[in-house]
Structures are given as C-alpha cells and as structure tokens.
Amino acid sequence: MNRNARLSLLASMLVAGVFAFWGGWTRRWMSDDGLIVLRTVRNLLAGNGPVFNAGERVEANTSTLWQYVIAAAAWVTRARLEDVAMWLALGFTVAACVIAVWAAGRFWSDTVLPFGVLIYLALPPARDFATSGLEWGLSIFWLAAWWALLVRWAKPVNGPASVRVASWLAFLSGLSWLVRPELALYGGVTGLVLLAAHSRQWWRILLVALPVPATYQVFRMGYYGLLTPHTAVAKSAAASDWGSGFAYLWDFAGPYALWAAAAAALGVGVALMIGSYGRERTIVLLVAGCGLVHLVYVLRVGGDFMHGRMLLLPLFALLLPVMVVPLTRRIGVVGLVVAAWSGAIVAKAHPIDTARLDAGDQLGIVDEREFWGWATKQEPGQAPHYAEDFLAWKVMPDWPTAIGEATRDGGAQLLLAQLDTPSGAPEKYDWYHLPRMASDSDLGNHPLTAYWINLGMTGMNAGLDMRVLDTVGLATPLAARMPRDPNGRIGHDRWLGLEWQIADTAADADALPEWIDRTRVKQARAALRTSEIRELLASSREPMSPGRFLKNVKFSLTGGRSLQLDDDPSTYLDQPTLNSIDAGEDVGLGGPQVAWSSSF
Structure with a gap:
C-alpha cells in the first residue's frame, strides 16, 4: 500500500470514527429493552446470578456476552449502569466502523474513499441503536472484527495465510453464538471454510473454536434448562410470516430510499470484484452469502416491531466489502451521489407521527426511540436516558x-x-x-x-x-x-x-x-x-x-x-x-x- 493509499485510508477511518461518534452521541438514549439487560446486571453484581428475578433462573437477554461486558465494566468503574451501557455501546459502534473501514481499505490496497460506512451511518436506526442499552454496538463490532480477520487470512502481509490467523478467526467465530444467536450463521460457515482450507490442522481449528461456546452451552442447559436464551422460546421462529417481513423491509427501506443506495453499493461491489480470484473472492462471497441468508431469515420470521432494528446487522455485513472503495473517476461520481444522499437522510431523519400515537395507535412497527421520547414527555428530538425517565409515562407515575x-x-x-x-x-x-x-x-x-x-x-x-x-x-x-x-x-x-x-x-x-x-x-x-x-x-x-x-x-x-x-x-x-x-x-x-x- 503506497503513501497516498495509506493517507486516504487514515482519512476514511477518521471520517468513519467521527461520524459514528457524532451520530450515536447526538441520538444517545436508553430503551426499555436495554433496561431489561440492566436488571440482569444488577442481579449479577448483587450475587443473585445471571437472572432477571432472584430465585428464578431465566435468561431474559438474547446476548449472553453483552450482559457480562456491562457487569464487568460496572464492577470496575462503579458508574451508573445506564451510563456504562451507553458508553460501551457507543465505543463498540465507533470501533466497529473504524475497523470495518480499515479492513476494507486493506482488502482493496488502493487509494480509497468512504462509501458503505456513509450509507450505514446515515440511517437513523443505525445511529439510534449505536446506544439504546442493547447489544447492537457489540454485534457490529463482532462483524467488523470478523471481516478484518477474514481479510488478514485472505491477504496476509507476508507469505501464505498462517494457521495462527486462522486460529484467531476460529476463536472469534466460536464467540458468535454468544454475541447474538443468529451470528452463529456467520461463525458456523466460517468454521467450515477454515476446516476445508486447513484440513491438516482441523484439530487446532476445533480446539480454539469450541471450548468457550461449548462450555457455556453446557452451563445454559444445566442452569436454565434450555438450549437457547429464553427470549428465543418466547419469540419462536418456527413459523413463517413473509408478508410481515416484507412490510418490515419496506418500512425500513422506503422512507430513506435505501433501495437506491443499496443498488449503488451492489453495482460498485460487483464491478470491483470482476476478475478477482482465490481467497479474495471466497471471503467476499462468504460475507455476502451470510448477509443475504441473514436478511432472508429476518424476512421469514416477520421482521420486528422496532423500526429497522433487525435489518441493521445483515445490512452492516453486506456493506463490509465496500465500507470504502477504490477511488476512480466513475466510482468517485457514485461516491459523491451517495454522500449527498447520506446528508439528505441525516437532515430528513425519521419524524414520528404523534397524531397516530395520540389516537392510541401504538402497535405495529414503531420508531422506538421517537416513541419513548414522546411517551416520556421529552423535548422534541430527545429520548429517555435513565430508568426514572420512564416514570413520566402515563402508566408509571404511581x-x-x-x-x-x-x-x-x-x-x-x-x-x-x-x-x-x-x-x-x-x-x-x-x-x-x-x-x-x-x-x-x-x-x-x-x-x-x-x-x-x-x-x-x-x-x-x-x-x-x-x-x-x-x-x-x-x-x-x-x-x-x-x-x-x-x-x-x-x-x-x-x-x-x-x-x-x-x-x-x-x-x-x-x-x-x-x-x-x-x-x-x-x-x-x-x-x-x-x-x-x-x-x-x-x-x-x-x-x-x-x-x-x-x-x-x-x-x-x-x-x-x-x-x-x-x-x-x-x-x-x-x-x-x-x-x-x-x-x-x-x-x-x-x-x-x-x-x-x-x-x-
């Protein structure tokens, strides 16, 4: 990578980090679901175990690692849990965007400009769930680290890919299930690729990938009596609801003309990959395949009730190879159009229809941050930050x-x-x-x-x-x-x-x-x-x-x-x-x- 390429990559990383921090900080908040995590953390710190209610072993949080990360940080800092969760989530989000940009720049090894990272961070839900108390920051951080290790594996600095890099990638893949269950798709497929590529070292791959998730799985089965987090039982994905899923997709893509930005990203990505071969093509196909299957899964189960939330992770994954792209005349023009689109989306935001809420229509798909800002009587554009802020809701004052x-x-x-x-x-x-x-x-x-x-x-x-x-x-x-x-x-x-x-x-x-x-x-x-x-x-x-x-x-x-x-x-x-x-x-x-x- 020449000097111009290095400088362009550093500039892109700076843009990604500043934009991610600014976007998350200005829309920082705490969701009701985020407070569920913090109740479990309170019990952990009080010695009652990883439970929501003392004496009842129920795993009420989807992300296993997230609750323990918050508990560890709170134990060290003694800070208020809402603040710990906010700063951790924001920190993971910023780190995820910077690492994803760095890895994409290393992949292209050329002078680059920010591209996919602008698409992701322009979206209000992406900036909303940069905090919220939920594990989305940790989840995209895992995806970014996964992508960075894939690039290092496919394009080693010196010589062929080492088993050491493959081992780190296998270890990270093993953690996928503990970050969010659906990330096991990414980790599992990566494990199969590594086993095929390092067939003589298959035992080493399994030795580093399996112990942590396997140990926790045995603990989960014996302590909670379940194979999955309890939330997966309540939100069983056994049935299909494609109609609701596509309605959820349009609720996310329609207001922002995301379909246009996605088409631009797809076109640029395909054009850049023409003529690629070997492990470079393999990892792009791996990332794109996992992201698409994840997207289809979200559509199949009917999406979610929070605007955009469940589509953020597959979108981030699909954008990983084009977080930054090589600077050419044609791509530069597309990049300028995407940058203009991003600015327009940030300015437009996603206003809430308060008349609909005042009329009592609070079901269906809701912009969760805007809804709780309205429900807890915050100033326009603001949202609750602490548990007691929710006492302003109409059912909570007493x-x-x-x-x-x-x-x-x-x-x-x-x-x-x-x-x-x-x-x-x-x-x-x-x-x-x-x-x-x-x-x-x-x-x-x-x-x-x-x-x-x-x-x-x-x-x-x-x-x-x-x-x-x-x-x-x-x-x-x-x-x-x-x-x-x-x-x-x-x-x-x-x-x-x-x-x-x-x-x-x-x-x-x-x-x-x-x-x-x-x-x-x-x-x-x-x-x-x-x-x-x-x-x-x-x-x-x-x-x-x-x-x-x-x-x-x-x-x-x-x-x-x-x-x-x-x-x-x-x-x-x-x-x-x-x-x-x-x-x-x-x-x-x-x-x-x-x-x-x-x-x-």
Whole structure:
C-alpha cells in the first residue's frame, strides 16, 4: 500500500470514527429493552446470578456476552449502569466502523474513499441503536472484527495465510453464538471454510473454536434448562410470516430510499470484484452469502416491531466489502451521489407521527426511540436516558408509591387499572395491590409480584427483592409456552392470561375483585401442580444442585425444547378436581412444590 493509499485510508477511518461518534452521541438514549439487560446486571453484581428475578433462573437477554461486558465494566468503574451501557455501546459502534473501514481499505490496497460506512451511518436506526442499552454496538463490532480477520487470512502481509490467523478467526467465530444467536450463521460457515482450507490442522481449528461456546452451552442447559436464551422460546421462529417481513423491509427501506443506495453499493461491489480470484473472492462471497441468508431469515420470521432494528446487522455485513472503495473517476461520481444522499437522510431523519400515537395507535412497527421520547414527555428530538425517565409515562407515575404501599401492607401482587375519566380527557391509570394469602402454601414464598409487558422500566424502578414478570414471556416461562396469537405484535405474540398471572403468586384467591374469575384462577393454580407444568417451573426455581443440574440438561433436550401449554387451565385437571374448585376449594394451594423461598 503506497503513501497516498495509506493517507486516504487514515482519512476514511477518521471520517468513519467521527461520524459514528457524532451520530450515536447526538441520538444517545436508553430503551426499555436495554433496561431489561440492566436488571440482569444488577442481579449479577448483587450475587443473585445471571437472572432477571432472584430465585428464578431465566435468561431474559438474547446476548449472553453483552450482559457480562456491562457487569464487568460496572464492577470496575462503579458508574451508573445506564451510563456504562451507553458508553460501551457507543465505543463498540465507533470501533466497529473504524475497523470495518480499515479492513476494507486493506482488502482493496488502493487509494480509497468512504462509501458503505456513509450509507450505514446515515440511517437513523443505525445511529439510534449505536446506544439504546442493547447489544447492537457489540454485534457490529463482532462483524467488523470478523471481516478484518477474514481479510488478514485472505491477504496476509507476508507469505501464505498462517494457521495462527486462522486460529484467531476460529476463536472469534466460536464467540458468535454468544454475541447474538443468529451470528452463529456467520461463525458456523466460517468454521467450515477454515476446516476445508486447513484440513491438516482441523484439530487446532476445533480446539480454539469450541471450548468457550461449548462450555457455556453446557452451563445454559444445566442452569436454565434450555438450549437457547429464553427470549428465543418466547419469540419462536418456527413459523413463517413473509408478508410481515416484507412490510418490515419496506418500512425500513422506503422512507430513506435505501433501495437506491443499496443498488449503488451492489453495482460498485460487483464491478470491483470482476476478475478477482482465490481467497479474495471466497471471503467476499462468504460475507455476502451470510448477509443475504441473514436478511432472508429476518424476512421469514416477520421482521420486528422496532423500526429497522433487525435489518441493521445483515445490512452492516453486506456493506463490509465496500465500507470504502477504490477511488476512480466513475466510482468517485457514485461516491459523491451517495454522500449527498447520506446528508439528505441525516437532515430528513425519521419524524414520528404523534397524531397516530395520540389516537392510541401504538402497535405495529414503531420508531422506538421517537416513541419513548414522546411517551416520556421529552423535548422534541430527545429520548429517555435513565430508568426514572420512564416514570413520566402515563402508566408509571404511581409505580414507586404503589410498591411502597404494597410492601408496607404485605401485598402479594400489583395490578394496573385504567380509571374512569371524562370524555376527551387524557387516560389515567393506577396501580393497586392484591392481599396476600393466609395459607402456609409454598406459593407464599413468592415476594411481591407485578406483571407488565414493559419489563425494563418496571424492573429497573423496583428493588431486587420484588418479582417483576411480563405477559409475553421474555422473563416468564409460563407466558413463553402459551399459544401464539396470529394477530399479535411480531416478537410479542404470546400472552399470559390474568388468571394464570394471579395463580402463580401469593395472592388470596378468595379476596379478588369481583371482575376477576376466581374459579379460573383456582383452576390455573391447580394446573401449576400437574407434572409437565411443575417440571417447567422446577427447572428455573428449584434450588440448584448437581441433581437439579442434570435434570435440567435432560429437560433442555426434551420438554424445554418443545413444551407448549394450553391457555385453558381446565384441560390439565380431572373432573373431581374441577368439582372441588367449583365448590370453592383452592386445591392448588397444596401438592408438589412449585415455589421456593429465595434470598436477595
């Protein structure tokens, strides 16, 4: 690489780093889903383990590594968790863009100009998820490091590609599953390529690639009783929803004319690769193939409910070979057009339709940052940064007071009620608690419990001695196994009925409000004691021991993999039990243990 090429690459890296930092910093925020991660980190730092609720072993976060990275940084710095997550995510994003540009410049070995990196960073969702508390920064950092090692493997500095470089690439590929499950596609295919290219050193490739993910997988099976993160159970990808997937794609590509920028990137990439051969062509085909399969997967499962989020990773992967491109007259013209497009997209942004939200239309695909900025009454263009910012949402202002009152009164469960208001007046909500049972049932071991779909804001604004669960199954095994609602929101189409929610708490079933079906609550409580549901609950609640660990490994390969529940609790009960419940008896208070006491 000559002096001009080196200078152009350094300039491109500077542009990428500054643009990535500026874009992420100016749109920094914290999402409700990001707060879910931080609740787990709080439990880790408190000694309760990698769980969302103390005493219930549920892996509520999709990215395994992300929660541990935050925990390690928080333990060292003692800084506020929201700040730790924001700075880590932003740092990973900046590093990812710089490394991706550097690797692309090394690949072309010519005078280059920024190209694909401008396309990616111009998109508002890319800059939104540069922070947010989620693992997107870590994920694109993994992709960038993967691409850099592929380039080093295909174009070694001196001599043929060494086994040492292949070993580092194999190790990184092994970590893919722990960054995000779908990145296993990239890591797995890379592993096969390395095994084929270094057939005589196959044992070394496997020796560095497998130990870390294999060790964690055994831990996951024994500790959680699952083969995958619990979120993958709740968001099962077994069914296809191509219509929603293509609607999700257009929701992302349409507003920004991304299709035009993507066509330009494709045309430039194909033109540059004509005449290439050997490992250079191999790694480009590897990157493009994995990115395309990832894209198809997102379309197949129906996309997501957050605008653009699930398409960012395959887009970043597909742009890796053209993050920078060689400077020629024709490519320079295309580069200027892309730069102009990028500037226009940054200026245009993605404004939210507040009239639609004011009218109560909050389902479907939502610009998550703009939505929470609106919901928490932030200044225009701003968004929440800390957990307490979410208390400004219409359902949350009384949350701390309700927890205090319920704790003082020994309450069992918090419920949310919508209050009657005059026609045209803003909606008002209030949290109230249900009384605790007087029985010595093991269900009395449950601490104060609340169910709400938004786990992050409730969990981070509550103590670790409180049990916070959701209705769609991200942290709630019962909800994750309920039937899917074909009309539900993508990724949130499970639903745990109110009767099931109350049944699995210490609430007194005979002291419930009249509008709650007490008979059905008692049926659900009795159903908890039946064999398959009891084993599901025991896999996450029974105190850990060697025996429980082995049972969980077995469960992860059987019921943990396939168990689905019926939302009608009566289907699990025989007629004598149903008759006893109809007579007013709460038979589910006794029987095989389903709740254990926990220390916090």
